Amino acid sequence: MLKARVIVTLKNGVLDPQGKAIEGALGGLGFEGVDHVRQGKVFDLQLDTEDRAAAETQLKAMCEKLLANTVIEDYIINVT
Amino acid sequence: MLKARVIVTLKNGVLDPQGKAIEGALGGLGFEGVDHVRQGKVFDLQLDTEDRAAAETQLKAMCEKLLANTVIEDYIINVT
Numbered sequence: 001m002l003k004a005r006v007i008v009t010l011k012n013g014v015l016d017p018q019g020k021a022i023e024g025a026l027g028g029l030g031f032e033g034v035d036h037v038r039q040g041k042v043f044d045l046q047l048d049t050e051d052r053a054a055a056e057t058q059l060k061a062m063c064e065k066l067l068a069n070t071v072i073e074d075y076i077i078n079v080t
Numbered sequence: 081m082l083k084a085r086v087i088v089t090l091k092n093g094v095l096d097p098q099g100k101a102i103e104g105a106l107g108g109l110g111f112e113g114v115d116h117v118r119q120g121k122v123f124d125l126q127l128d129t130e131d132r133a134a135a136e137t138q139l140k141a142m143c144e145k146l147l148a149n150t151v152i153e154d155y156i157i158n159v160t
Contacts, residue, residue, distance in 0.1 A: 033128030048113030
């Protein structure tokens with residue numbers, strides 16, 4: 001059994017209104033000097049295999065098909 | 081200027097219907113042996129300081145006040 005973490009973030013240049021809202025809220029709470037806030041998603045999964053290479057291939061397919069919208073999002077896969 | 085990544089995940093034991101839905105969708109797409117899917121959030125920020133210790137203190141305060149609901153969520157701070 002392998003554990004994996006997939007981090008999906010918006011590509012550079014894609015507008016992130018949610019990140020902007022968080023940036024504004026942080027400013028409103030008195031946090032100074034916070035900039036370029038971007039929000040993404042993280043997925044933690046358990047895979048019923050011991051083959052890391054196979055797991056990474058499977059995770060890449062999951063990202064391409066479901067977890068990320070590769071038109072506007074990048075993803076990083078970490079198998080532990 | 082420091083860059084930071086904050087990862088917010090649900091605590092163990094907290095139900096994650098969104099993660100369950102993703103798990104079901106992955107199964108429906110033919111991905112076998114995927115279990116314990118949990119979804120969390122990731123925040124990328126830029127801080128206008130060079131003081132890592134101060135940045136970490138500030139980020140911790142941001143998590144406690146806004147980025148995470150510490151009743152049900154854990155957070156990890158990485159300053160790079």
